[in-house]
Amino acid sequence: MKRLRNIGIYYTLFGILLMVSFIFTNLWRISLLGIALLLIYFILKVGLKKNKIETKLSGLKLILWDLFLILFPFIYVLLACWYVWRPYKQTIVIPKDYEGVVAIQYNKPDGQEKRWIGGFLGIGASRLIKVDTTGIAKTQFGFHHNAIPFLGAKQTYYNRGGLKIYYENDFKNEIIKGANGKSYTYEGKDENKPNIYFTGFRKYPLVIFVVTKSENYLNYFMTKEEKKIEQRAYDNNPYENYPPDEHELNKRYSNKFYGLNPHYRKK
Secondary structure, three states: OHHHHHHHHHHHHHHHHHHOOOOOHHHOOHHHHHHHHHHHHHHHHHHOOOOOOOOOOOHHHHHHHHHHHHHHHHHHHHHHHHHHHOOOOEEEEEOOOOOEEEEEEOOOOOOEOOOEEOOEOOEOOEEEEEOOOOOEEEEOOOOOOOEEHHHOEEOOOOOOOOEEEEEOOOOOOEOOOOOOOOOOEEOOOOOOOOEEEEEEEEEOOEEEEEEEOHHHHHHOEOOHHHHHHHHHHHHHOOOOOOOOOOOOEOHHHHHHHHOOOOOOOOO
């Protein structure tokens, strides 16, 4: 009976510590298991007047069982964190030598069917998204599949290192290795090859980036003076304007590509 009580207290306190941790807060629900065990204990102890639970397990098996019960909360946290924060692997393929804006729209019923690449027996595979010469790709893939609804835990970051961008028929070489959207700018060592610049749209339901050489940067993005004008407009009326991002598409492209987000207010 004491074993049941102690495990109930342990799980309850463990859940409370998770709740106040500021890191694993959403995993507090393991305390519900502790409370359930304590309720069973009180029902047996007070209601049914039991002082002992009969078991056929040997002393060694009881020790192993206790060890598992002690380690289980830590295993629970590790597995939950791995599942939620594992990389959102996606492979974006653009036409050979393509230069320009690339926009990926997710969760589109009329988009390209779900396809996967790599992995082993379905484990570790990457979502495959192909972009045509328009620079726009619609996919039936959603974005945030890394979630445990019951625990209220989900991945809120957009790529977590899982994004790779290739030219078609060249899956051995990323255009720029590590261009996963965590940062805005990815520049290669070869001046004759393009760089990759991410806009403020770097997560669901829309990812927009530009593949271009540095010398052609202003063909797609605002100048410093144009960004200053945007910033002043935002400062004067933040409800009707947007602050400029590090790489802000110019007027030629902004409404066309930003407008793919249904919540974007066109200018």
